[in-house]
Amino acid sequence: MELLRFITCGSVDDGKSTLIGRLLYESKLLYADHLAALEADSRRVGTRGGELDFALLVDGLAAEREQGITIDVAYRFFATEARRFIVADTPGHEQYTRNMVTGASTAEAAVILLDARKGVLSQTRRHARIVSLLGIRHVAVAVNKLDLLDYSQEAFDAVAAQFAEFAAELDFAEITCVPMSATEGVNVIGHSELTPWYDGPTLLQWLETVDAGSAQDGPSRFLVQWVNRPDSTFRGLSGRVLRGTLRQGDAVSTGGRTSTVDRIVTMDGDLAEAPAGSSVTVVLADDVDASRGDVLGAAADPPGVADSFQAHLVWLNENGLLPGRQYLAKIGARTVGFTATKALQLNEIGVDKVHFDAPVPFEGYRTNRDLGSFVVLDRLSNATVGAGMIDFALSPANVRWQTLTVDKQARIARNGHRPCVVWLTGLSGAGKSTIADLVEKALHAEGRHTFLLDGDNVRHGLNSDLGFTDADRVENIRRIAEVAALMVDAGLIVLVSFISPFRAERALARGLVGENEFCEVFVDTPLEVAEERDPKGLYRKARRGELANFTGIDSPYEPPEEPEIRLDTTTLSPEAAAAAVVARLRALGVC
Amino acid sequence: MTLALDTLGRLESEAIHIFREVAGEFDRPVILFSGGKDSTLLLHLAIKAFYPAPVPFPLLHVDTGHNFDEVIEFRDRVVAQHGLRLEVAKVQDWIDDGRLEERPDGTRNPLQTVPLLDSITQHKFDAVFGGGRRDEERARAKERIFSLRTAFGQWDPKRQRPELWNLYNGRHRAGEHVRVFPLSNWTELDVWNYIEREGIELPDIYYSHEREVFLRDGMWLAEGPWGKAREGETLQRKVVRYRTVGDGSCTGAVESDAADIHAVIAEVAASRLTERGATRADDRLSEAAMEDRKREGYF
Ligand SMILES: Nc1nc2c(ncn2[C@@H]2O[C@H](COP(=O)(O)OP(=O)(O)OP(=O)(O)O)[C@@H](O)[C@H]2O)c(=O)[nH]1
Ligand SMILES: [Mg+2]
Numbered sequence: 029m030e031l032l033r034f035i036t037c038g039s040v041d042d043g044k045s046t047l048i049g050r051l052l053y054e055s056k057l058l059y060a061d062h063l064a065a066l067e068a069d070s071r072r073v074g075t076r077g078g079e080l081d082f083a084l085l086v087d088g089l090a091a092e093r094e095q096g097i098t099i100d101v102a103y104r105f106f107a108t109e110a111r112r113f114i115v116a117d118t119p120g121h122e123q124y125t126r127n128m129v130t131g132a133s134t135a136e137a138a139v140i141l142l143d144a145r146k147g148v149l150s151q152t153r154r155h156a157r158i159v160s161l162l163g164i165r166h167v168a169v170a171v172n173k174l175d176l177l178d179y180s181q182e183a184f185d186a187v188a189a190q191f192a193e194f195a196a197e198l199d200f201a202e203i204t205c206v207p208m209s210a211t212e213g214v215n216v217i218g219h220s221e222l223t224p225w226y227d228g229p230t231l232l233q234w235l236e237t238v239d240a241g242s243a244q245d246g247p248s249r250f251l252v253q254w255v256n257r258p259d260s261t262f263r264g265l266s267g268r269v270l271r272g273t274l275r276q277g278d279a280v281s282t283g284g285r286t287s288t289v290d291r292i293v294t295m296d297g298d299l300a301e302a303p304a305g306s307s308v309t310v311v312l313a314d315d316v317d318a319s320r321g322d323v324l325g326a327a328a329d330p331p332g333v334a335d336s337f338q339a340h341l342v343w344l345n346e347n348g349l350l351p352g353r354q355y356l357a358k359i360g361a362r363t364v365g366f367t368a369t370k371a372l373q374l375n376e377i378g379v380d381k382v383h384f385d386a387p388v389p390f391e392g393y394r395t396n397r398d399l400g401s402f403v404v405l406d407r408l409s410n411a412t413v414g415a416g417m418i419d420f421a422l423s424p425a426n427v428r429w430q431t432l433t434v435d436k437q438a439r440i441a442r443n444g445h446r447p448c449v450v451w452l453t454g455l456s457g458a459g460k461s462t463i464a465d466l467v468e469k470a471l472h473a474e475g476r477h478t479f480l481l482d483g484d485n486v487r488h489g490l491n492s493d494l495g496f497t498d499a500d501r502v503e504n505i506r507r508i509a510e511v512a513a514l515m516v517d518a519g520l521i522v523l524v525s526f527i528s529p530f531r532a533e534r535a536l537a538r539g540l541v542g543e544n545e546f547c548e549v550f551v552d553t554p555l556e557v558a559e560e561r562d563p564k565g566l567y568r569k570a571r572r573g574e575l576a577n578f579t580g581i582d583s584p585y586e587p588p589e590e591p592e593i594r595l596d597t598t599t600l601s602p603e604a605a606a607a608a609v610v611a612r613l614r615a616l617g618v619c
Numbered sequence: 620m621t622l623a624l625d626t627l628g629r630l631e632s633e634a635i636h637i638f639r640e641v642a643g644e645f646d647r648p649v650i651l652f653s654g655g656k657d658s659t660l661l662l663h664l665a666i667k668a669f670y671p672a673p674v675p676f677p678l679l680h681v682d683t684g685h686n687f688d689e690v691i692e693f694r695d696r697v698v699a700q701h702g703l704r705l706e707v708a709k710v711q712d713w714i715d716d717g718r719l720e721e722r723p724d725g726t727r728n729p730l731q732t733v734p735l736l737d738s739i740t741q742h743k744f745d746a747v748f749g750g751g752r753r754d755e756e757r758a759r760a761k762e763r764i765f766s767l768r769t770a771f772g773q774w775d776p777k778r779q780r781p782e783l784w785n786l787y788n789g790r791h792r793a794g795e796h797v798r799v800f801p802l803s804n805w806t807e808l809d810v811w812n813y814i815e816r817e818g819i820e821l822p823d824i825y826y827s828h829e830r831e832v833f834l835r836d837g838m839w840l841a842e843g844p845w846g847k848a849r850e851g852e853t854l855q856r857k858v859v860r861y862r863t864v865g866d867g868s869c870t871g872a873v874e875s876d877a878a879d880i881h882a883v884i885a886e887v888a889a890s891r892l893t894e895r896g897a898t899r900a901d902d903r904l905s906e907a908a909m910e911d912r913k914r915e916g917y918f
Contacts, residue, residue: 059893100779101761102760102761103804105806126781133783262671295671305629305632306624307631410792
């Protein structure tokens, strides 16, 4: 039987969970033990004065039942004569929008609820936009709680018109408005006498007939997830057909190399063809070097490969997207470095230029959901912080890396020492510049090639356009990190003396140079001590409110978790601290 | 003409996709395997996912000691047949050395959490496959396919990661692990239909047979290492089968004459009770029983 995956969404308390509960109940799809539990729960924590509170059927977490709201998406299963359904009941609360996005990403149709008394609210708009953005083209608008308006046709028409006007800017193929009362079961399964003026489909009729076919036709795409090599005689590529039909004998290409599908292997025997969605193992005729994350595409029409895109982004984390910050993106079966150029706050949707640190096979999201979608991950917390949909590639990777003859190795040989970034981080007034200066003096005296990048000095030139917002701080450090990496290429020991408050940017700087070319020095001075010293009078100014975004006062400092060196300046003199750094660099083999 | 996958084909492909993602991204995955129908199905799908290569993960059974002999015999046979490695964490060992205490009611299902988490820590497992399905229970209906657990094995239902499309985020810190549920989108009926389609062998107790049982809390329980009928509970010979298999002290049999897979499918399709509602005393304990146990780190 055909399967339809749909979601319910809309603003908080519009009746989504109640509607799904009612649908399960009315269609006699409730198991007796679930019904018994519902009766007990309704008496205990229901919002309906002891009568059946259908929302409790889907609001499965203790916190949800206590607060009478949905927090996370619930997946429920039911079937009628006509179809099978998986419904994702999503939360209306703005705070939990990310969970609504989770439910919507795998849905083929959406039921958007409205409270007839309130009409289209800002959260309704947000949900409708997300539904459209994710490529769901078929929506039913359930105009709910009509029982509270005497099933007024005028009220229904007004709300339906309001939605239609707003939705004109969205990308829906079809909008069906249904007058409803979830609590009374009106127009859920059969037509109700209470709305004699309505002759459209009931909600279930709509669900049973809506055209859900997500087109996955077109040239074939096969995502390689795992190289299957039980022994030297067999080398297969295990993965999934994401689009089109893969056939034995097909010419396919990946990364510019072409081959032929020799076998399509499954445990049930070889297949002549595998339709979109199939998980199979492909054996190629030639020994093409393909591995996890590669995509085999029809040779006549392979997918594009690029690293810069215009994409729609939905931000899903309390910590907003910072332009220039290094994140990770998972696309297909590949995880790559990711940066965006515009700031986004929690639950915000935006269009942006994004950059991956390696070229990836892709298709536009409208063409192929599987190769056009990606999630953004935080490098440190590992959280899923954003979701993206590719519109198109910006520049096909046409800026090539130039290979040069005099390279780092040549410089090491000439200089007689290895290059390295010595990155001093700590609060303002911690003593970073003083210590860095002493370290450089010592290294210079020993004939090492050094350079000192100092925060204040660089802000006069290269970074004179940047202020002290979080976004500017990220960009400030990104530029310094790049400059430091260039200097390492030039063979220098680079002393960097910057507050550099965020772990993510320090991690970025570390990532730009080689394994043993980064030495993080935490100049550890407690806030009280730095404030007490206050060599430049900045803390006093900040305390008086004359300096905004001052680290330690109204802007955070994230101390390093595992620095190569930690200097406790409350017990070490600057000279002793500098000597400790030099000693450590020696131990690391830098000088 | 393009043929399309049917529903079981879709579910199978999705599960295989998930197994391969884990193989691609984790260092030390493990499959929870008890010999019950969901874990047998899980193993079957894992074998298909990596064919012709062997399954690249070991199996782990958290053994309550309250087993049905048929199930343990079946478990060991399957493991041997496929040349797999099975770790067994025996609840009894934890009781013997005092890390756990027997409960007054004798039920050991809730006692599985500690041995499970200890084994995960000991073997440094970073991905743990479970056979959980969203249709089983309303707290499970809320869970992600990749579900992050803290270093203490705990689940925080209010802070689940967004999980979009088929893009699973398996990143975690050292000590944390991810529970992976490839059967999330299957229903009980799907499981049985698939078992039929694939001809998957199950322990006999899933099919009707005669057994001495007694009635407790509305459930037909059998005698075993977990205890005997108490006073006032009389043993009767009945034709029964099991819909789920767990700790014998709280897994009830249902009266059924469904002796083969076709009859079982017909019975499940017509049933007015979920398999847990019908057969698991422990899920009836409290209204948030499953959520509470999941938070602590239970399967
Ligand atoms: N009178 C009336 N009340 C309704 C109707 N539908 C829902 N309600 C009530 O509205 C309140 C909220 O219902 P829910 O189903 O929890 O709303 P929801 O949209 O799922 O809310 P969130 O998931 O938290 O966004 C409950 O008290 C319901 O009983 C309706 O058709 N008529
Ligand atoms: Mg709700």
